[in-house]
Amino acid sequence: MKMIWKLILTVLSFVVVLVVSLCVGEIDDMLSKLFSVGGETLTETDILILREIRIPRVMMAVGVGALLSMSGLVMQSVFRNPLVEPYTMGLSGGAVLGVAIAFMLGISSAVGNIGVTLMAMLGAFLTMGIILLLRRVLHYDVNKMLLSGVMISFATSSVTVLLMSLTTRENMSQIVMWNMGSLDITTKEMSYIVVIISVVMVVVLSFLGNEMNVLMVGESMARHVGVRIDIVVPLLFVLATVMAAVSVSFVGVVAFVGMIVPHVVRHIFGYDHRVITAVTAIIGAIFMLMCDIVARVVIYPQEIPTGVMCGIVGGVMFIYLTAKSK
Numbered sequence: 001m002k003m004i005w006k007l008i009l010t011v012l013s014f015v016v017v018l019v020v021s022l023c024v025g026e027i028d029d030m031l032s033k034l035f036s037v038g039g040e041t042l043t044e045t046d047i048l049i050l051r052e053i054r055i056p057r058v059m060m061a062v063g064v065g066a067l068l069s070m071s072g073l074v075m076q077s078v079f080r081n082p083l084v085e086p087y088t089m090g091l092s093g094g095a096v097l098g099v100a101i102a103f104m105l106g107i108s109s110a111v112g113n114i115g116v117t118l119m120a121m122l123g124a125f126l127t128m129g130i131i132l133l134l135r136r137v138l139h140y141d142v143n144k145m146l147l148s149g150v151m152i153s154f155a156t157s158s159v160t161v162l163l164m165s166l167t168t169r170e171n172m173s174q175i176v177m178w179n180m181g182s183l184d185i186t187t188k189e190m191s192y193i194v195v196i197i198s199v200v201m202v203v204v205l206s207f208l209g210n211e212m213n214v215l216m217v218g219e220s221m222a223r224h225v226g227v228r229i230d231i232v233v234p235l236l237f238v239l240a241t242v243m244a245a246v247s248v249s250f251v252g253v254v255a256f257v258g259m260i261v262p263h264v265v266r267h268i269f270g271y272d273h274r275v276i277t278a279v280t281a282i283i284g285a286i287f288m289l290m291c292d293i294v295a296r297v298v299i300y301p302q303e304i305p306t307g308v309m310c311g312i313v314g315g316v317m318f319i320y321l322t323a324k325s326k
Contacts, residue, residue, distance in 0.1 A: 063194030069284025072258025085258030086244035090152030095248035098123025120249030181307015209274030256314025
């Protein structure tokens with residue numbers, strides 16, 4: 001299939017999943033009302049639900065799916081390993097630890113969501129600093145770096161559990177919800193911020209597409225063709241960390257999105273990061289929306305946290321893809 005048809009099919013799939021996600025919920029006939037089928041039209045209550053609940057939730061799913069997917073794409077290009085993503089490298093764990101500290105110190109109550117976001121970024125950036133330091137100590141060994149990232153993730157998770165055991169039940173319940181990853185706490189303002197950041201990141205990373213292409217071959221080759229490794233690699237790490245931290249600070253931990261989506265995109269669209277960066281964002285949004293739809297309907301009227309569903313679906317997909325590729 002030609003590239004243009006793949007892109008058209010991807011965009012159409014995104015639109016379809018977006019509409020379905022808007023229509024899934026307590027109101028069964030939202031789809032017919034939305035398209036005025038059979039003379040039915042949206043009531044004021046329907047419009048209020050769409051404006052205040054469903055549209056912000058869909059926007060948040062789109063933004064977070066795009067950010068996590070692009071973060072995984074960036075990290076995989078630097079480490080040249082398909083198993084690398086914010087979750088396995090400990091960035092998500094560091095961000096959650098920052099969120100836990102924010103709840104324990106009362107920062108969330110004092111300054112609101114902005115305090116939680118800043119603490120999540122601080123935790124993720126500290127983790128990134130440790131990874132960059134280990135990167136030099138381990139002489140850029142990719143396998144050792146991956147193992148170190150997994151150990152950092154375990155360590156931050158253990159510290160988070162320790163803090164949960166020492167705090168109040170209210171703080172514990174909030175931290176637990178953050179660990180599961182949920183779109184329930186979405187507001188309009190938060191969804192706007194996430195979507196704007198994801199669009200900016202698509203543009204910035206597209207301009208860095210050539211550098212990521214060369215890094216996939218190896219850092220020695222990148223230096224040979226004039227890429228400033230000492231500038232480009234830390235910059236890519238910072239961008240990947242920002243995307244992971246923003247996602248965690250708004251919806252909590254969502255695993256496997258950053259690992260699975262770039263793998264699927266490269267299999268379908270190739271390895272040119274100038275092209276696949278935007279495609280990764282779109283397919284990441286589709287994946288997140290589909291997981292959110294399933295999470296809302298599989299045990300209706302109850303709801304599974306979206307992060308849990310992403311972990312289940314992503315884990316199954318990863319096992320399948322690994323077995324298929326032998």
